[in-house]
Amino acid sequence: MPARVLKVHPADNVIVALRDLPAGEQITFDSQTYTLPHPVGAKHKFVTEERQPGDPITMYGVLVGKATQPIHTGEPITTFNLKHDADRYGLDRKQGYSWQPPDVSRWQGRTFMGYHRADGRVGTRNYWLVIPLVFCENRNILILKDAFERELGYAQPEIYREQVRELLHLYQAGELDKVKKMQPFVEPSQLHTLNYNQPVVERPFANVDGIKFITHEMGCGGTRQDSAALCSLLAGFINNPNVAGATVLSLGCQHLQGNMLEKEIRRQNPKVDKPLLIYEQQAGTEFAMLSQAVKETFLGLVQVNKQERQPAPLSQLTVGLKCGGSDGFSGISANPAIGHLSDLIVGLGGKTVLAEFPELNGVEQELINRTRDEAKAQKFIDLMQTYSAQAEAVGSGFDMNPSPGNIKDGLITDAIKSAGAAKKGGTAPVADVLDYTEPVQTPGLNLLCTPGNDVEATTGMAGSGANVILFTTGLGTPTGNPVCPVVKISTNTALKNRMPDVIDFDSGPIIDGQQSIDENAEALLEYVIQLASGDVTTKAEQLGQDDFIPWKRGVSL
Structure with a gap:
């Protein structure tokens, strides 16, 4: 039978409920029996000893709060009887630490199939990135997104457009009452296995996993610190091993300039070798800029499509933890x-x-x-x-x-x-x-x-x-x-x-x-x-x- 409770660390004075526990329930843990005076919901905790105002509450072996009200044995901790508190920290308190690595023999020699970049890193995806240097270019980014995704097979399936189309048809036929009485649309029967990324049209670039379009509300009008941080972030995205190349749209007069981005890319990664296309709208008409961006981005896709997945050691993984x-x-x-x-x-x-x-x-x-x-x-x-x-x-x-x-x-x-x-x-x-x-x-x-x-x-x-x-x-x-x-x-x-x-x-x-x-x-x-x-x-x-x-x-x- 699955356990009903768990004590995370031996030093803890709270126990976690793994199931809903009713009032009056008797819980025996480590030879101690606790009678719960109140219900304790799954995921919540009850104390293992009497607590008075100011007494510490410990979980995971560390201080996590102090009682603000008397808490009787078996009572749950709540925002009413507990306030946040944490231990002080500092270099003067630093202690030695030893680590025994886990046994990884099962994965020694294992590889994944990735995209090898000129700087020695390996991508798990092969993306082309399209970004604005300033929010003024967001509309143009979205125009490019619609054009490229629909024509090259990266657009989302039209599930919801079809629903709107059906409703519009009924409305135009004078059957609004029928719309009001309709039952909610039924989810696809294959919901658990539905791949929304299945292309609507065949993708001509088999080795390009996607064209990614970013918009944001920065680049001008904020502080220079904001522009510098955005510049570093965009450079980091272009340098990311999952990115094969990038198209950048600039208005022209904003804080964050194209040459600043190029310089930051090189500062972060002197070995970078990726196509980078930068266009400035104030140099001419919007039509001229976007038409040039469309053509040269397409040619860039032709080039990065020549890259293929190759074996790479697991040491080439960089895993974010969130x-x-x-x-x-x-x-x-x-x-x-x-x-x-x-x-x-x-x-x-x-x-x-x-x-x-x-x-x-x-x-x-x-x-x-x-x-x-x-x-x-x-x-x-x-x-x-x-x-x-x-x-x-x-x-x-x-x-x-x-x-x-x-x-x-x-x-x-x-x-x-x-x-x-x-x-x-x-x-x-x-x-x-x-x-x-x-x-x-x-x-x-x-x-x-x-x-x-x-x-x-x-x-x-x-x-x-x-x-x-x-x-x-x-x-x-x-x-x-x-x-x-x-x-x-x-x-x-x-x-x-x-x-x-x-x-x-x-x-x-x-x-x-x-x-x-x-x-x-x-x-x-x-x-x-x-x-x-x-x-x-x-x-x-x-x-x-x-x-x-x-x-x-x-x-x-």
């Missing part, structure tokens, strides 16, 4: 699973990227201990303290991070959320610490400063060179990325069954007792190898979920 729409199971199923996968990738010589600095609040000291280079540990401290101070200055500290959905599903304080979120980083030593848009270059676990915001974080990881992103969710999040496949991993099987068109992989068997964390992680790694080889695509790719939000370096949690 969670969003988290719940009380995130830190005990999906996050530890991708944490173990991270350790496997590190053991194989690859790179992993743990971002979301607001969601490392309370586990800073553990990460400092795992950072062998003291200068890098100090860089992490500086980035965390600067970010935290900026948030507090506008009345939005890290303690305000949990969303209503997080809280409803058991993540009562930011420290609880962060302690579970940090499990995505596994146990490997921290190899490097990077500020936003700095490229990932060092094999091992990298810490990357980004907000916790789903799209800002995934955008940042792709901009730093991730060629696969693993994204855990307990509530269901459809986030994707223009240039990097984003694998959606459910923390519970009920979510997988409820949202099969969003979720790619299920870590729910960990909660149900059907798989260990290691077993689930190993199955996920096999899926990642297939994904990196192009044998499967993510649901976000199939749905055309290409989310892109640059971080303006202001306060965003």
